[in-house]
Each structure stands twice: as structure tokens, then as C-alpha cells.
Amino acid sequence: VELKVREKPRGAILGQEEIDAVTGLLREQESLSYAGRNIPGFEKEFAAYCGVKHAVVVANATVALYMAAQILRLGRGDEVIIGDITFKATVCPLLIRGCTPVYADVDETMNASPADIERRITPRTKAIFVIDMNGNPADMDPIMEIAARHTLKVVVDAAHSPGAAYKGRKVGALGDITCFSFHSLKNMTCGGEGGMLTTNDDTFAREAYDLRTMGFLGTREPRVPNRIGPYTKPGFPFNDHSDGGFDHYFTTLEEVGLNFRITDIQAAIGRVQLKKLDGFNARRTAIARRYSEAIRGIKGFRLWKPTPGAACVYHLYPVYLNAAEWKVDRNEVARYLQEECGVEMIIRFFPLHLSRFAPPSRQKVGECPVAERIFFTELLQLPISASMTDEEVDYVAQSLKRASEKYC
Ligand SMILES: Cc1ncc(COP(=O)(O)O)c(C=O)c1O
Secondary structure: OOOOEOOOOOOOOOOHHHHHHHHHHHHHOOOOOOOOOHHHHHHHHHHHHHOOOEEEEEOOHHHHHHHHHHHOOOOOOOEEEEEOOOOHHHOHHHHHOOOEEEEEOEOOOOOEOHHHHHHOOOOOEEEEEEEOHHHOOOOHHHHHHHHHHOOOEEEEEOOOOOOOEEOOEEOOOOOOEEEEEOEOOOOOOOOEOOEEEEEOOHHHHHHHHHHHEOOOOOOEEEOEOOEEOOEOOOOOOOOOOOOOEOOOEEEOOOOOOOEOOOOHHHHHHHHHHHHHHHHHHHHHHHHHHHHHHHHOOOOOEEEOOOOOOEEOOOOOEEEEEOHHHOOOOHHHHHHHHHHHOOEOOOOOOOOHHHOOOOOOOOOOOOOOHHHHHHHHHHEEEEOOOOOOOHHHHHHHHHHHHHHHHHHO
């Protein structure tokens, strides 16, 4: 049958307010690069929303994670413990910087188990990268306690969890550095791409602002006749304005970096979306509740549960098969749901310790048994987005019931 319910039906919901914000900017005919308008405003509002001191807007979550690794000086020879189930974007920045990722097994929440994180600490461990999988905050109290005991820094990949909370505190201020994604399929968007790095640490924030724009730009020094910085030779061509030269000042060149900025248009969309985020998250939570009520009574399934004390924002809605109750395997159930019922089935995310891109991985099959069991034999991820209708949710739940009646 043809697809009836898409996995993420329509992605982001953009309305007239976003359209007005964009067209207003286009009409101004001003610079749409960083111009001191929407970008600082978006950062201030996002920081206030999360209850964190600093927010630095960047191009996407992947570069925010890269900057976090750079700020924490993570590099060759450093081990970084990282949850085994996540999108590759969490680990690629570490691999690019030459770190050694050490994968921690997950628990039933699909987030890294604090006990397994601690078990994998060695004298070479420098940091822990945790992921708020599915929009569900990691269990931060034990994780921060372990980190403090071993003097490790904690980076939170909150690509799935803007607006989520843990024990009454919003995600964004719980780890040393937190990284958000505003890709169009995330809980809020900047109109396609976008990211944010948040921290309570003044030094980390200062470095993040610098790293976003090619690294520290240098100091502004007044230009005196016949002298530019160390060059005092008469006749030096100081009327050449390249490389950060100004009429009366020039900027020294001190650090190497890349450009991780977004445009003013993206920030303007992000500001509108931030105001709508709680509404989007409330809708996702209502959908999750509707799914859970329906699935609770269906044989063969076990509900996925968020971290105790967490307010999950359901970026995804996972559900587990009790494999022993089924006559067929999970893959056949997923095939049935997609091909016979028209419910799109995408199963995320492949356990990183078995990835091909990080050889030679010291971690083999059997090293993260919970992640392997869940991902290869039990996990289904049901369609969810803020724009999904109750009818679509009910159709998916009925399809699970059909599968159960056929195969259990
Ligand atoms: C867990 C996780 N981390 C990071 C990212 C990367 O986000 P971005 O696309 O903004 O770089 C994603 C995106 O899908 C993700 O799912």
C-alpha cells in the first residue's frame, strides 16, 4: 500500500509570523550577515528561556559539538565517553579532532547509562558526551556527580531536546556545554539549519564567540606612520587594506578558525520559533500520551519510558517489541507496518561502536549489549511531529494492533 503516515509528516511548522520576519528583513536592503540585529536578540532570548548565562548561535549542532570539543581542548590521545546510540554528528567532531571515542552502553531510555559511563573511565578520559535521545534529558545528576569525582567535563548533545527539563531545570544549563540543533526536522527551526551552544562558563562563551568567526580576531592596534605591528621598515605598504586593516587601526592575526555563523534571516526565524516552542512541545507530548494509552493494551509491545524526573519533548517516539512474544522478528514487523499498513518506518540510530568509520574500534559486538538488543531486535520509532493529527496517531496505533494480531 502507499504511505499513509510519513515518519515526520511535514517537518517544521512555519507560519505568517516567520514569513513577516523574513520579508521585513529582505525589504530593509541591509546586510543580512551578522549585523547586530536578530542574532544577539535570539541569543539573549534563548539563554533566558533555558536559564543559562550564555547562548552562542551557530550554523548547526554538528559545528557546536565541534566547537565544544575545541573549547575543551579535546584532541589526539584523549578518550571521550559517548552514548552508543546517537546520530553520527555527535561523534564525527571528536574523530576529526583525533580523539578516541569510548562508547558507553545505554539503558532502556536509550541514553547512556551512568553506571556504564563510570565503568569506562580510564586515566586518559577527558570528557563525557551525553545525548538527550528522543528529546529525553540524560540522567544528569549522577552523570555530573561522576564527572566531578573524576574531573571530567560534560557536553550535552541536545539536538533533540530544546525545551525539555530535568528535575525542574531546563536543558541548556545542565552540563558544562550544551549543543542544540535547529534543523528543519527538529522541535524548532531557524528555517532549515541552525544551532546553539549554551554554557554558564564565561571563558567557554568568550571562546565560542571567537571560534564562530575564524577564531580570535586579534587585538585592534592603532596604526602609526611607517609602522604596522612588528613591521617598522619605511615604505611598508600600509595603505593595503587586506587582512583586517582599517584606516586608523589594524587587527593582529593570531588564531586560526572557520566560519560557523548563520544569517540574520535565520536568527529572525529562530526568534519566532522560540516563542512557539512550548506549544510545539506540548503537541508532541499529547501525541506521545495518545500513543502510549493506545499501545499499553496491545500484546507484544513494551512502552519506552523517559528518564525519571524528566520532562521529555518527544522529538521521537520509540516503542519496544517484546521479541519473545512474536513469531517474526522486528524487521518483519517494521516491513509489515510500512508495506502493508503504509506507516513509514525509519529506525534510528545505528550503535556507534559497530560503525565502520572509526576503525580499529576496540569495542566489538557484545560490548554494548543493551544498545545492540534494542537497536537490532526491539526498537520501532513511530511517526511523530507537532503537525501530526490525532487521526494519523490512531491509524498508526491501529496498525500496531493489526501487526500484533497477525504475528503474536
Ligand atoms: C542526536 C543528534 N545530534 C546532532 C545532530 C546534528 O544536528 P545538525 O543537523 O544541526 O548539525 C543531529 C541531527 O540530526 C542529531 O540527531
